[in-house]
């Protein structure tokens with residue numbers, strides 16, 4: 311699906327290549343994290359896949375096409391197969407949620423009937439059915455990112471590329487976004503996500519490709535605690551490692567229940583709870599600690615419409631649309647400063663309360679299951695909370 315053969319990318323005027331002889335193969339249906347320090351080459355990698363840029367050497371095939379052979383004129387057509395999500399959402403601020411999503415389909419000439427069906431369906435999927443008529447500035451950061459995701463997937467792309475999609479969001483909101491990306495992946499879309507967020511990489515146990523100075527230094531299926539991990543496992547006692555693994559199973563079951571086979575994830579958690587309640591309690595604390603304690607969010611000045619419009623300009627020659635919505639329940643993604651650490655066991659760890667992944671996917675309520683308190687998220691707006 312994506313194939314890099316000895317790919318080097320050297321930008322003009324730089325001494326060292328941003329990517330140096332990369333070999334990489336991503337198959338259909340995979341969820342791949344590209345991780346690495348700032349400047350390691352993650353975004354360069356995504357830009358090459360999108361054919362925003364060309365390698366200095368080597369070959370790249372995406373969806374069976376040799377990217378060096380796609381003429382500039384055909385690039386917009388090629389990109390219809392790729393959905394993209396960015397840290398800064400890139401929504402069109404003068405359009406409603408519905409129109410943001412519909413716009414993507416309009417520019418590629420989809421019929422009105424198709425749009426009228428696809429947009430509400432997609433908004434429903436991302437949990438924004440009730441916000442179709444809102445404008446981006448009326449949404450929280452998490453909701454704006456959901457609109458961006460709706461826009462990216464409304465045309466059912468084969469590949470969804472996400473570049474730091476949780477970079478501007480608080481931990482609870484980020485968990486909801488990760489949960490949504492996993493649901494999209496579970497529905498068959500290949501997901502390639504560049505991120506610094508070691509916590510999510512650790513707990514999701516998907517494939518991890520780690521870059522360091524333009525070279526792949528790790529390519530691990532089910533990767534977790536590597537050099538980029540937030541919790542270095544080598545520093546932990548055996549008991550702590552066991553606690554960590556239990557927490558990991560819990561969160562993984564919530565984020566990717568199908569990866570564990572039926573209800574094996576929740577069964578394992580319930581099993582552990584029966585055998586050793588103290589372990590599960592300790593695991594709950596690790597889970598809570600894995601989400602960094604949120605700070606109180608500074609309200610941000612709304613962006614000037616013109617500046618926003620400029621930000622909204624897609625990296626593509628062909629602008630991509632965003633999402634609309636329509637659900638009624640507001641998704642409350644605000645996190646209280648006294649959130650995770652104030653409680654002992656998240657409710658979803660309780661043996662009598664099995665996980666309901668479908669419901670969680672619909673509501674994006676993983677953070678709630680983790681016990682992170684939420685309030686009215688319309689007040690939160692965008693802005694780093696870390």
Ligand SMILES: Nc1ncnc2c1ncn2[C@@H]1O[C@H](COP(=O)(O)OP(=O)(O)OP(=O)(O)O)[C@@H](O)[C@H]1O
Nearest residue numbers: 321322324328346347348349350351352353354355
């Ligand atoms: N257009 C460019 N011109 C010159 N150098 C560039 C350009 N884009 C990226 N670079 C350089 O290439 C290297 C890799 O950059 P890249 O943006 O791919 O890293 P990254 O891992 O995505 O970083 P970050 O996590 O900070 O976004 C860096 O040294 C960067 O300075």
